[in-house]
Amino acid sequence: MTLMTEIAQGPWPATMWFPSDGSAVLGGVSLMDIVNRFGTPAYVLDEAEIRMRCRAYRAALPGAEISYAGKAFLCRAMAGWLNTEGLSLDVCSAGELAVARSIGFPAEKITFHGNAKSPRELHLAVEQRVGRIVVDNLDEIHRLAALVPSGYRQKVLIRVIPDVEAGESAAVRTGVERQKFGLSVATGSAGDAVVRVLGQPRLQLVGLHCHIGSQITSVEPYERAARAMVEHMAGVWKTHGIALPQLNIGGGHGIAYRHGDAGLDLEMFARRVTEAVEERAHGLGLPVPRLTVEPGRAIIGTAGITLYRVISVKRGLDRTYVAVDGGMSDNPRPALYGSRYEVRMIGRMSHEGSKEMTVVGHHCEAGDVIAESAPLPADVHPGDVLAVAATGAYNHSMASTYNLSCRPPIVAVSDGRARLLVRRETLEDLMRREVGL
Ligand SMILES: Cc1ncc(COP(=O)(O)O)c(C=O)c1O
Numbered sequence: 001m002t003l004m005t006e007i008a009q010g011p012w013p014a015t016m017w018f019p020s021d022g023s024a025v026l027g028g029v030s031l032m033d034i035v036n037r038f039g040t041p042a043y044v045l046d047e048a049e050i051r052m053r054c055r056a057y058r059a060a061l062p063g064a065e066i067s068y069a070g071k072a073f074l075c076r077a078m079a080g081w082l083n084t085e086g087l088s089l090d091v092c093s094a095g096e097l098a099v100a101r102s103i104g105f106p107a108e109k110i111t112f113h114g115n116a117k118s119p120r121e122l123h124l125a126v127e128q129r130v131g132r133i134v135v136d137n138l139d140e141i142h143r144l145a146a147l148v149p150s151g152y153r154q155k156v157l158i159r160v161i162p163d164v165e166a167g168e169s170a171a172v173r174t175g176v177e178r179q180k181f182g183l184s185v186a187t188g189s190a191g192d193a194v195v196r197v198l199g200q201p202r203l204q205l206v207g208l209h210c211h212i213g214s215q216i217t218s219v220e221p222y223e224r225a226a227r228a229m230v231e232h233m234a235g236v237w238k239t240h241g242i243a244l245p246q247l248n249i250g251g252g253h254g255i256a257y258r259h260g261d262a263g264l265d266l267e268m269f270a271r272r273v274t275e276a277v278e279e280r281a282h283g284l285g286l287p288v289p290r291l292t293v294e295p296g297r298a299i300i301g302t303a304g305i306t307l308y309r310v311i312s313v314k315r316g317l318d319r320t321y322v323a324v325d326g327g328m329s330d331n332p333r334p335a336l337y338g339s340r341y342e343v344r345m346i347g348r349m350s351h352e353g354s355k356e357m358t359v360v361g362h363h364c365e366a367g368d369v370i371a372e373s374a375p376l377p378a379d380v381h382p383g384d385v386l387a388v389a390a391t392g393a394y395n396h397s398m399a400s401t402y403n404l405s406c407r408p409p410i411v412a413v414s415d416g417r418a419r420l421l422v423r424r425e426t427l428e429d430l431m432r433r434e435v436g437l
Protein backbone atom coordinates (compact mmCIF):
# COMPACT_ATOMS: atom_id res chain seq x y z
CA MET A 1 0.00 0.00 0.00
CA THR A 2 1.49 3.38 -0.94
CA LEU A 3 1.14 6.51 1.14
CA MET A 4 -1.28 7.91 -1.42
CA THR A 5 -3.73 5.04 -0.98
CA GLU A 6 -3.56 5.22 2.82
CA ILE A 7 -4.74 8.82 2.99
CA ALA A 8 -8.41 9.41 2.37
CA GLN A 9 -9.42 10.30 -1.18
CA GLY A 10 -12.98 11.28 -0.23
CA PRO A 11 -14.20 13.76 2.38
CA TRP A 12 -13.93 11.44 5.42
CA PRO A 13 -10.63 10.47 7.10
CA ALA A 14 -9.23 7.08 6.05
CA THR A 15 -9.81 5.63 9.53
CA MET A 16 -13.51 6.63 9.47
CA TRP A 17 -15.76 3.61 9.54
CA PHE A 18 -19.55 3.41 9.44
CA PRO A 19 -20.54 -0.07 10.80
CA SER A 20 -23.90 -1.44 9.68
CA ASP A 21 -25.50 -0.86 13.12
CA GLY A 22 -25.54 2.89 12.42
CA SER A 23 -22.57 3.73 14.63
CA ALA A 24 -19.49 5.58 13.43
CA VAL A 25 -15.88 5.00 14.43
CA LEU A 26 -12.95 7.35 13.86
CA GLY A 27 -9.36 6.53 14.79
CA GLY A 28 -10.70 3.46 16.58
CA VAL A 29 -13.01 5.58 18.79
CA SER A 30 -16.80 5.49 18.70
CA LEU A 31 -18.05 8.96 17.81
CA MET A 32 -21.01 8.50 20.15
CA ASP A 33 -18.53 7.98 23.00
CA ILE A 34 -17.02 11.33 22.06
CA VAL A 35 -20.47 12.94 22.03
CA ASN A 36 -21.24 11.48 25.47
CA ARG A 37 -17.89 12.51 26.91
CA PHE A 38 -17.33 15.95 25.37
CA GLY A 39 -20.80 17.07 24.26
CA THR A 40 -21.81 18.83 21.03
CA PRO A 41 -20.93 20.66 18.94
CA ALA A 42 -17.41 19.26 18.88
CA TYR A 43 -14.57 19.21 16.38
CA VAL A 44 -12.82 15.85 16.11
CA LEU A 45 -9.38 15.44 14.51
CA ASP A 46 -7.86 12.20 13.30
CA GLU A 47 -4.17 12.41 14.18
CA ALA A 48 -3.27 9.50 11.87
CA GLU A 49 -4.79 11.23 8.85
CA ILE A 50 -2.82 14.41 9.58
CA ARG A 51 0.44 12.53 9.98
CA MET A 52 -0.18 10.47 6.82
CA ARG A 53 -0.84 13.63 4.85
CA CYS A 54 2.37 15.22 6.11
CA ARG A 55 4.25 12.07 5.06
CA ALA A 56 2.52 11.96 1.68
CA TYR A 57 3.73 15.51 0.98
CA ARG A 58 7.27 14.73 2.05
CA ALA A 59 7.29 11.57 -0.08
CA ALA A 60 5.83 13.29 -3.15
CA LEU A 61 8.22 16.26 -2.97
CA PRO A 62 11.41 14.84 -1.44
CA GLY A 63 13.66 17.77 -2.34
CA ALA A 64 11.17 20.46 -1.39
CA GLU A 65 10.28 22.16 1.87
CA ILE A 66 6.73 21.50 3.06
CA SER A 67 5.60 24.48 5.11
CA TYR A 68 2.14 23.97 6.63
CA ALA A 69 -0.08 27.06 6.55
CA GLY A 70 -1.11 27.54 10.19
CA LYS A 71 -4.09 29.72 9.28
CA ALA A 72 -5.99 26.57 8.20
CA PHE A 73 -5.84 25.26 11.78
CA LEU A 74 -3.31 25.57 14.56
CA CYS A 75 -3.11 24.50 18.16
CA ARG A 76 -0.19 23.33 20.28
CA ALA A 77 -0.72 19.63 19.53
CA MET A 78 -0.90 20.34 15.80
CA ALA A 79 2.36 22.28 15.94
CA GLY A 80 3.93 19.30 17.70
CA TRP A 81 2.70 16.82 15.08
CA LEU A 82 4.01 19.00 12.27
CA ASN A 83 7.37 19.26 13.97
CA THR A 84 7.74 15.52 14.48
CA GLU A 85 6.71 14.94 10.85
CA GLY A 86 9.51 17.26 9.68
CA LEU A 87 7.33 20.04 8.25
CA SER A 88 8.03 23.76 8.38
CA LEU A 89 5.35 26.24 9.40
CA ASP A 90 3.86 29.36 7.86
CA VAL A 91 2.37 31.80 10.39
CA CYS A 92 0.70 35.14 9.78
CA SER A 93 0.11 36.62 13.22
CA ALA A 94 1.65 37.03 16.65
CA GLY A 95 -0.92 34.50 17.89
CA GLU A 96 0.11 31.75 15.47
CA LEU A 97 3.77 32.47 16.23
CA ALA A 98 3.14 32.27 19.98
CA VAL A 99 1.32 28.92 19.72
CA ALA A 100 4.11 27.42 17.60
CA ARG A 101 6.89 28.73 19.80
CA SER A 102 5.12 27.62 22.98
CA ILE A 103 5.85 23.99 22.12
CA GLY A 104 9.36 24.77 20.91
CA PHE A 105 8.63 24.67 17.19
CA PRO A 106 12.03 25.64 15.71
CA ALA A 107 12.00 29.33 14.82
CA GLU A 108 14.26 28.81 11.82
CA LYS A 109 11.56 26.61 10.25
CA ILE A 110 8.91 29.32 10.59
CA THR A 111 8.01 31.75 7.80
CA PHE A 112 6.10 34.89 8.81
CA HIS A 113 3.50 36.17 6.31
CA GLY A 114 0.97 38.98 6.15
CA ASN A 115 -0.01 41.95 4.02
CA ALA A 116 -0.18 44.26 7.05
CA LYS A 117 2.12 42.96 9.74
CA SER A 118 2.02 45.27 12.72
CA PRO A 119 5.27 46.78 14.01
CA ARG A 120 4.86 44.52 17.07
CA GLU A 121 4.53 41.43 14.89
CA LEU A 122 7.64 42.35 12.92
CA HIS A 123 9.46 42.94 16.19
CA LEU A 124 8.38 39.54 17.57
CA ALA A 125 9.32 37.76 14.34
CA VAL A 126 12.83 39.24 14.43
CA GLU A 127 13.21 38.77 18.18
CA GLN A 128 12.18 35.12 17.91
CA ARG A 129 14.56 34.69 14.95
CA VAL A 130 11.97 33.27 12.54
CA GLY A 131 13.65 31.73 9.51
CA ARG A 132 12.07 33.99 6.90
CA ILE A 133 9.75 36.94 6.68
CA VAL A 134 7.72 37.43 3.50
CA VAL A 135 7.68 41.07 2.44
CA ASP A 136 4.25 42.03 1.07
CA ASN A 137 4.52 45.81 0.80
CA LEU A 138 7.19 48.46 0.33
CA ASP A 139 6.50 50.18 3.67
CA GLU A 140 7.58 47.26 5.80
CA ILE A 141 11.05 46.94 4.30
CA HIS A 142 12.72 49.83 6.15
CA ARG A 143 10.55 49.16 9.21
CA LEU A 144 11.76 45.58 9.32
CA ALA A 145 15.41 46.45 8.64
CA ALA A 146 15.37 48.91 11.55
CA LEU A 147 14.34 46.10 13.91
CA VAL A 148 17.20 43.77 13.01
CA PRO A 149 20.07 43.98 15.51
CA SER A 150 23.60 44.54 14.30
CA GLY A 151 25.51 41.38 13.53
CA TYR A 152 22.33 39.63 12.33
CA ARG A 153 20.75 39.38 8.90
CA GLN A 154 17.04 38.61 8.60
CA LYS A 155 16.24 36.35 5.65
CA VAL A 156 13.33 37.60 3.55
CA LEU A 157 11.27 36.54 0.56
CA ILE A 158 9.31 38.99 -1.56
CA ARG A 159 5.69 38.14 -2.40
CA VAL A 160 5.07 38.74 -6.09
CA ILE A 161 1.81 38.67 -8.04
CA PRO A 162 2.33 36.03 -10.73
CA ASP A 163 -0.88 37.09 -12.51
CA VAL A 164 -2.43 33.65 -12.54
CA GLU A 165 -6.13 33.31 -11.77
CA ALA A 166 -7.22 30.24 -9.78
CA GLY A 167 -9.30 29.33 -6.75
CA GLU A 168 -12.76 28.38 -5.53
CA SER A 169 -14.22 31.90 -5.38
CA ALA A 170 -13.16 35.50 -6.01
CA ALA A 171 -12.62 35.90 -2.26
CA VAL A 172 -9.69 33.48 -2.34
CA ARG A 173 -8.02 34.32 -5.69
CA THR A 174 -4.78 35.93 -4.65
CA GLY A 175 -2.51 35.48 -7.68
CA VAL A 176 -3.94 38.29 -9.77
CA GLU A 177 -3.84 42.07 -9.91
CA ARG A 178 -6.71 44.03 -8.30
CA GLN A 179 -6.53 42.27 -4.91
CA LYS A 180 -4.52 43.21 -1.86
CA PHE A 181 -1.78 40.55 -1.70
CA GLY A 182 1.66 40.64 -3.24
CA LEU A 183 3.67 43.19 -5.15
CA SER A 184 2.82 43.98 -8.73
CA VAL A 185 5.33 43.35 -11.47
CA ALA A 186 3.23 45.47 -13.83
CA THR A 187 3.45 48.61 -11.67
CA GLY A 188 7.14 48.08 -10.90
CA SER A 189 6.51 47.59 -7.15
CA ALA A 190 7.97 44.07 -7.16
CA GLY A 191 11.17 45.37 -8.78
CA ASP A 192 11.29 48.29 -6.29
CA ALA A 193 10.98 45.85 -3.40
CA VAL A 194 13.97 43.87 -4.68
CA VAL A 195 16.06 47.06 -4.92
CA ARG A 196 15.02 48.21 -1.45
CA VAL A 197 15.67 44.86 0.23
CA LEU A 198 19.06 44.55 -1.45
CA GLY A 199 19.82 48.06 -0.20
CA GLN A 200 19.35 46.99 3.43
CA PRO A 201 22.51 45.33 4.78
CA ARG A 202 20.56 43.70 7.64
CA LEU A 203 18.15 41.96 5.26
CA GLN A 204 19.08 39.00 3.12
CA LEU A 205 16.91 38.33 0.08
CA VAL A 206 16.70 34.54 -0.29
CA GLY A 207 13.82 34.13 -2.70
CA LEU A 208 10.42 34.99 -4.12
CA HIS A 209 6.99 33.89 -2.97
CA CYS A 210 3.55 33.68 -4.53
CA HIS A 211 0.23 32.20 -3.45
CA ILE A 212 -2.33 32.03 -6.22
CA GLY A 213 -5.47 31.08 -4.29
CA SER A 214 -7.24 28.39 -2.35
CA GLN A 215 -9.19 25.16 -2.98
CA ILE A 216 -7.52 24.74 -6.39
CA THR A 217 -8.03 21.30 -7.89
CA SER A 218 -6.09 21.64 -11.15
CA VAL A 219 -2.30 21.51 -11.51
CA GLU A 220 -2.17 23.75 -14.57
CA PRO A 221 -2.37 27.16 -12.79
CA TYR A 222 0.51 26.08 -10.54
CA GLU A 223 2.64 25.24 -13.57
CA ARG A 224 1.93 28.67 -15.01
CA ALA A 225 2.70 30.38 -11.69
CA ALA A 226 5.92 28.37 -11.29
CA ARG A 227 7.13 29.38 -14.77
CA ALA A 228 6.20 33.03 -14.21
CA MET A 229 8.04 33.07 -10.88
CA VAL A 230 11.18 31.51 -12.35
CA GLU A 231 11.08 34.22 -15.01
CA HIS A 232 10.92 36.90 -12.28
CA MET A 233 13.85 35.22 -10.53
CA ALA A 234 15.77 35.28 -13.79
CA GLY A 235 14.97 39.01 -13.97
CA VAL A 236 16.53 39.53 -10.53
CA TRP A 237 19.57 37.60 -11.65
CA LYS A 238 19.94 39.62 -14.83
CA THR A 239 19.44 42.99 -13.12
CA HIS A 240 21.29 42.40 -9.85
CA GLY A 241 23.52 39.38 -10.54
CA ILE A 242 21.88 37.38 -7.72
CA ALA A 243 20.58 33.85 -8.25
CA LEU A 244 17.94 33.51 -5.51
CA PRO A 245 18.04 30.04 -3.93
CA GLN A 246 14.37 29.69 -2.88
CA LEU A 247 11.03 29.70 -4.66
CA ASN A 248 7.94 29.46 -2.47
CA ILE A 249 4.85 28.83 -4.59
CA GLY A 250 2.35 28.93 -1.73
CA GLY A 251 -0.50 26.56 -1.01
CA GLY A 252 -4.14 26.36 -2.01
CA HIS A 253 -4.27 22.63 -2.78
CA GLY A 254 -7.90 21.56 -3.08
CA ILE A 255 -9.59 18.68 -1.24
CA ALA A 256 -12.79 16.66 -1.59
CA TYR A 257 -15.57 18.22 0.49
CA ARG A 258 -18.22 15.78 -0.65
CA HIS A 259 -18.36 12.29 -2.04
CA GLY A 260 -17.29 12.34 -5.69
CA ASP A 261 -15.34 15.62 -5.43
CA ALA A 262 -11.77 15.52 -6.73
CA GLY A 263 -9.01 17.19 -4.77
CA LEU A 264 -5.69 18.31 -6.22
CA ASP A 265 -3.69 15.30 -7.43
CA LEU A 266 -0.58 15.59 -5.22
CA GLU A 267 1.65 13.29 -7.26
CA MET A 268 0.76 15.04 -10.52
CA PHE A 269 1.28 18.41 -8.84
CA ALA A 270 4.70 17.34 -7.55
CA ARG A 271 5.87 15.99 -10.89
CA ARG A 272 4.58 18.75 -13.14
CA VAL A 273 5.49 21.71 -10.95
CA THR A 274 8.99 20.36 -10.30
CA GLU A 275 9.41 19.84 -14.04
CA ALA A 276 8.07 23.32 -14.84
CA VAL A 277 10.56 24.93 -12.43
CA GLU A 278 13.48 22.87 -13.71
CA GLU A 279 12.69 23.33 -17.39
CA ARG A 280 12.15 27.07 -17.10
CA ALA A 281 15.29 27.55 -14.99
CA HIS A 282 17.39 25.48 -17.39
CA GLY A 283 15.92 27.40 -20.33
CA LEU A 284 16.97 30.69 -18.73
CA GLY A 285 20.34 29.39 -17.55
CA LEU A 286 19.31 29.99 -13.93
CA PRO A 287 20.33 27.64 -11.08
CA VAL A 288 17.23 25.63 -10.07
CA PRO A 289 15.81 27.13 -6.85
CA ARG A 290 14.64 24.95 -3.96
CA LEU A 291 10.86 24.74 -3.91
CA THR A 292 8.69 25.44 -0.88
CA VAL A 293 5.00 24.56 -0.85
CA GLU A 294 2.54 25.79 1.78
CA PRO A 295 -0.45 23.44 1.98
CA GLY A 296 -2.93 24.15 4.77
CA ARG A 297 -6.31 22.66 3.87
CA ALA A 298 -4.76 19.63 2.12
CA ILE A 299 -3.05 18.57 5.38
CA ILE A 300 -5.86 19.20 7.87
CA GLY A 301 -9.14 19.59 5.92
CA THR A 302 -10.34 16.00 5.64
CA ALA A 303 -8.71 15.01 8.94
CA GLY A 304 -11.41 16.90 10.85
CA ILE A 305 -15.13 16.40 11.33
CA THR A 306 -17.77 18.24 13.36
CA LEU A 307 -20.41 16.57 15.53
CA TYR A 308 -23.73 18.32 16.15
CA ARG A 309 -26.92 17.45 18.01
CA VAL A 310 -30.22 17.96 16.20
CA ILE A 311 -32.37 20.49 18.10
CA SER A 312 -35.44 20.71 15.86
CA VAL A 313 -36.88 19.47 12.59
CA LYS A 314 -39.17 21.89 10.77
CA ARG A 315 -41.22 21.17 7.65
CA GLY A 316 -41.02 24.18 5.36
CA LEU A 317 -42.94 24.85 2.15
CA ASP A 318 -40.62 22.88 -0.11
CA ARG A 319 -37.90 21.64 2.24
CA THR A 320 -37.25 20.27 5.69
CA TYR A 321 -34.97 22.22 8.01
CA VAL A 322 -32.87 20.21 10.41
CA ALA A 323 -31.53 22.70 12.97
CA VAL A 324 -28.47 21.82 15.04
CA ASP A 325 -26.67 23.24 18.06
CA GLY A 326 -23.86 24.93 16.10
CA GLY A 327 -23.63 26.73 12.78
CA MET A 328 -21.91 29.69 11.19
CA SER A 329 -19.97 30.48 14.36
CA ASP A 330 -18.09 27.17 14.11
CA ASN A 331 -18.23 26.90 10.29
CA PRO A 332 -18.56 30.20 8.43
CA ARG A 333 -17.53 28.74 5.05
CA PRO A 334 -20.99 28.09 3.52
CA ALA A 335 -22.03 31.67 4.33
CA LEU A 336 -18.72 33.14 3.12
CA TYR A 337 -18.04 31.10 -0.01
CA GLY A 338 -21.19 29.06 -0.67
CA SER A 339 -19.19 25.93 0.28
CA ARG A 340 -21.03 22.61 0.31
CA TYR A 341 -20.57 19.89 2.95
CA GLU A 342 -21.37 16.20 3.39
CA VAL A 343 -23.50 15.25 6.41
CA ARG A 344 -24.37 11.86 7.93
CA MET A 345 -26.60 10.91 10.79
CA ILE A 346 -24.70 8.69 13.24
CA GLY A 347 -25.51 6.82 16.43
CA ARG A 348 -28.57 4.82 15.42
CA MET A 349 -29.95 2.77 12.58
CA SER A 350 -32.85 4.04 10.55
CA HIS A 351 -34.98 1.85 8.31
CA GLU A 352 -36.60 4.88 6.71
CA GLY A 353 -35.47 5.94 3.27
CA SER A 354 -33.40 9.08 2.94
CA LYS A 355 -34.74 12.51 2.05
CA GLU A 356 -32.91 15.66 1.05
CA MET A 357 -32.93 18.14 3.92
CA THR A 358 -31.41 21.52 4.71
CA VAL A 359 -29.15 21.42 7.73
CA VAL A 360 -29.12 24.81 9.42
CA GLY A 361 -27.43 26.32 12.45
CA HIS A 362 -28.83 28.08 15.52
CA HIS A 363 -27.68 31.60 14.67
CA CYS A 364 -29.85 34.62 13.92
CA GLU A 365 -29.24 34.69 10.17
CA ALA A 366 -31.16 33.08 7.32
CA GLY A 367 -27.80 32.37 5.68
CA ASP A 368 -26.73 30.19 8.60
CA VAL A 369 -26.86 26.99 6.55
CA ILE A 370 -24.46 24.09 7.06
CA ALA A 371 -25.60 21.94 4.14
CA GLU A 372 -28.24 22.23 1.44
CA SER A 373 -29.88 19.09 0.03
CA ALA A 374 -28.21 16.73 2.49
CA PRO A 375 -29.63 13.19 2.26
CA LEU A 376 -30.74 12.24 5.79
CA PRO A 377 -33.07 9.50 7.10
CA ALA A 378 -36.68 10.62 6.79
CA ASP A 379 -37.19 10.01 10.53
CA VAL A 380 -34.34 12.24 11.71
CA HIS A 381 -35.49 13.88 14.93
CA PRO A 382 -34.34 16.07 17.83
CA GLY A 383 -31.60 14.35 19.81
CA ASP A 384 -30.03 12.66 16.79
CA VAL A 385 -26.37 13.32 16.10
CA LEU A 386 -25.00 14.54 12.78
CA ALA A 387 -21.40 14.33 11.60
CA VAL A 388 -20.14 16.81 9.00
CA ALA A 389 -17.09 15.83 6.94
CA ALA A 390 -14.01 17.85 6.00
CA THR A 391 -14.27 20.57 8.62
CA GLY A 392 -10.63 20.41 9.71
CA ALA A 393 -9.54 23.51 7.78
CA TYR A 394 -10.82 27.06 8.25
CA ASN A 395 -13.52 26.04 10.72
CA HIS A 396 -11.98 26.30 14.17
CA SER A 397 -9.47 28.87 12.89
CA MET A 398 -12.29 31.09 11.58
CA ALA A 399 -14.76 30.38 14.38
CA SER A 400 -16.43 33.26 16.17
CA THR A 401 -18.55 33.76 19.25
CA TYR A 402 -21.45 35.17 17.21
CA ASN A 403 -24.61 35.47 19.30
CA LEU A 404 -22.22 35.02 22.24
CA SER A 405 -22.09 31.30 21.67
CA CYS A 406 -19.19 29.29 23.05
CA ARG A 407 -16.69 27.83 20.61
CA PRO A 408 -16.60 24.00 20.48
CA PRO A 409 -13.80 21.87 21.90
CA ILE A 410 -11.21 20.08 19.78
CA VAL A 411 -10.87 16.37 20.45
CA ALA A 412 -8.10 14.28 18.88
CA VAL A 413 -8.48 10.58 18.20
CA SER A 414 -5.70 8.08 17.58
CA ASP A 415 -5.21 4.36 18.17
CA GLY A 416 -8.55 3.92 19.88
CA ARG A 417 -8.08 6.81 22.30
CA ALA A 418 -9.74 10.23 22.41
CA ARG A 419 -8.14 13.21 24.13
CA LEU A 420 -9.14 16.81 24.58
CA LEU A 421 -6.77 19.28 22.89
CA VAL A 422 -8.76 22.49 23.33
CA ARG A 423 -11.64 22.65 25.81
CA ARG A 424 -15.06 24.08 25.08
CA GLU A 425 -15.33 27.83 25.59
CA THR A 426 -17.44 28.73 28.63
CA LEU A 427 -19.69 31.65 29.54
CA GLU A 428 -16.96 32.68 31.99
CA ASP A 429 -14.50 32.83 29.07
CA LEU A 430 -16.90 35.05 27.16
CA MET A 431 -17.33 37.44 30.07
CA ARG A 432 -13.69 37.48 31.16
CA ARG A 433 -12.78 40.31 28.77
CA GLU A 434 -15.47 42.62 30.13
CA VAL A 435 -13.80 44.97 32.54
CA GLY A 436 -16.30 47.76 33.09
CA LEU A 437 -19.92 48.84 33.06
C1 LIG B 1 0.45 32.74 1.88
C2 LIG B 1 -0.42 31.55 2.00
N1 LIG B 1 0.13 30.33 1.96
C3 LIG B 1 -0.60 29.23 2.11
C4 LIG B 1 -1.97 29.29 2.26
C5 LIG B 1 -2.69 28.00 2.44
O1 LIG B 1 -3.79 27.84 1.69
P1 LIG B 1 -4.56 26.44 1.67
O2 LIG B 1 -5.04 26.17 3.04
O3 LIG B 1 -5.65 26.70 0.73
O4 LIG B 1 -3.56 25.43 1.21
C6 LIG B 1 -2.61 30.53 2.27
C7 LIG B 1 -4.09 30.66 2.34
O5 LIG B 1 -4.78 30.56 1.34
C8 LIG B 1 -1.81 31.70 2.15
O6 LIG B 1 -2.38 32.90 2.20
Ligand SMILES: N[C@@H](CCCC[NH3+])C(=O)O
Nearest residue numbers: 071172214215333393394
Ligand atom coordinates in the same frame (compact mmCIF):
# COMPACT_ATOMS: atom_id res chain seq x y z
N1 LIG C 1 -10.34 30.80 4.52
C1 LIG C 1 -10.59 30.32 3.21
C2 LIG C 1 -9.46 30.33 2.25
C3 LIG C 1 -8.48 31.44 2.34
C4 LIG C 1 -7.25 30.95 2.96
C5 LIG C 1 -6.24 31.95 3.31
N2 LIG C 1 -5.60 32.64 2.20
C6 LIG C 1 -11.38 29.04 3.24
O1 LIG C 1 -12.00 28.71 4.18
O2 LIG C 1 -11.45 28.31 2.31
